[in-house]
Amino acid sequence: MVDWQITTTTIYCDDVDDEVTLLVYADGTVKCTGYDRYNNPDHDTEKLLKEKGKKLNKTLGCEGLECSRVTGYRNKLFAGDRK
Secondary structure (H helix, E strand, O other): OOOOOEEEEEEEEOOOOEEEEEEEEOOOOEEEHHHHHHOOOOHHHHHHHHHHHHHHOOOOOOOOOOOHHHHHHHHHHHHOOOO
């Protein structure tokens, strides 16, 4: 059992070319500020992603909450708890 309620970290996400904050709760649920902003982007955010992607020569977009960054961070936190 973990002895915390929530932990966060901010990382660079190259899928959206921006910093995002990952939140992991003691029950294992996760949230990502990048998911909130980029998974279903409004018109302005979609335009920004297209402009950044054109400069980087790749398509930008959020993979969702099952992306390797989110699951990797969550798994790392809980790895030491499984004894």
